[in-house]
Amino acid sequence: MENADLWMQKGIDFVTDYGPKIIGAIVIYIIGSWIIKKLVKATRTVLNKGDYDESLKRFLLNLMSWGLRIFLIVMVISKLGVETTSFAAILAAAGLAIGLAMQGSLSNFAGGVLIMIFKPYKIGDLIEAQGVLGAVKEIEIFTTKLITPQNKLAIVPNGTMANGNIINYTAEGKMRVDTVVGIGYGEDMKKAKEVLLEMLVANPKVLQDPAPSVNVMELADSSVNLAVRPFCKPEDYWDVYFATVEGSKLALDKAKIEIPYPHEVQINK
Template identity: 75%
Template sequence: MEKAQEWFDYGIELAKEFGPKLITALVIYIIGMWVVKKVIKGTRKVMSKSKYDQSLQTFLLNLFSWALKIFLIIIVISRLGVDVTTFAALIAAAGLAVGLALQGSLSNFAGGVLIMIFKPYKIGDLIEAQGVLGKVKGIEIFTTKLVTPQNRLAIVPNGAMANGNIINYTAEGKMRVDTVIGVGYGEDIKKTKEVLLEVLTSNPKVLKDPAPSVNVLELGDSSVNFAVRPFCEPDDYWDVYFATHENCKLALDKAGIEIPYPHQVEIHREG
């Protein structure tokens, strides 16, 4: 009984000594997180009104949010009675160890900074990088998020993005749609070009500048192949691509121009 009473009294003393500190630290953390959210929300509004680039805005807000949270955690720990200078030394030592273990993450962070500085792409751009084609949905501290044409979310490390090849289809504001249409050798080339060009110029999503073009690409084994090349806005690429194939087929059929296809010849043997 005496031993139990000693432990109970010891627990009471600890509660008296550390209880108020723990409660105060918890209150500071809860209020601090609320303040951080409000500050981030207010900063986002200020950036939006100042017309900050959306990519830079997202990146800076993520960085600012993490910095505020780390500062808050240091305040909470110091309120618990932990020596901040000792804690800082521990953080530095732990940071070195973590830095060595997470070199890839640090590389991705550096890549994110480089992307923000040199801006090879921004949110909304259609790009191809690291074997992924998609529209940039977000640029975060460590990764870039792309939405593919199949509506899949691809998350690519910023380190690889900053050090690899990037094709930005949106940067110039116009994309060329490359299609090939073949017709029979017996068809009139001039008439065929007129029909195909009419298909392109009648499509409202095809740009007039640069003008669309239709040219003989090659003399194939069984067809004369035409390079049919309209230009369009990046967002209209797939609409123009599919419409070009469909409308060219319909227009050639209407004009009586044959699109060659393999014919199956049946051989009848007597006897």
């Protein structure tokens, strides 16, 4: 009988001491979970209005949700009377260890976030970065995938992409095709320029604004070099380049304007 009374008294003491703490912890968890849900929903609405990349939105929302939930759990544990100082120290030490172990990955992650926020390029853009020229196939959190003109897949870390120089050929919607054509010193330079310019204007993929140009670039040892420079859309670059090289030869041949080439001198013995 005495044991029963003792256990009952201990139960009453436990409820008296920990009951309010447990109820308070439950209330904090319920209210905190509701607040976190509302904050995540509001953040999702803001990100959707900002037209951010879908993978970035998911990652930021998950990061925010987990961060707030960890903070809420610490608050609940603290309400129960558990000392959280050592717990926080363990989390800090674990975070430092993970950060040091994943230093390169964290750099790439940070670069990916910056790329997705500031958008120096987007999927489909023709860019040149880190010595690689290609069309952007995919932008991930840690890497950017490019398809080169040779149809090779190049995977470049976002850390180096964000910290290096990036040339975006697509951003302005047009790009210049630079080619050089040489004619003989004895040829009619004015006529050659007119013939080449007519060839450029006749190409439907050559833009007329800015207008194509043909100018004297260099007085070389055996030729007068003309800079033939049409503008085109980025996706038409190679078509215009090859058409300009071939068209220049055909147009000058038709106009009977000589393109100098090395001659072999044969000596009869």
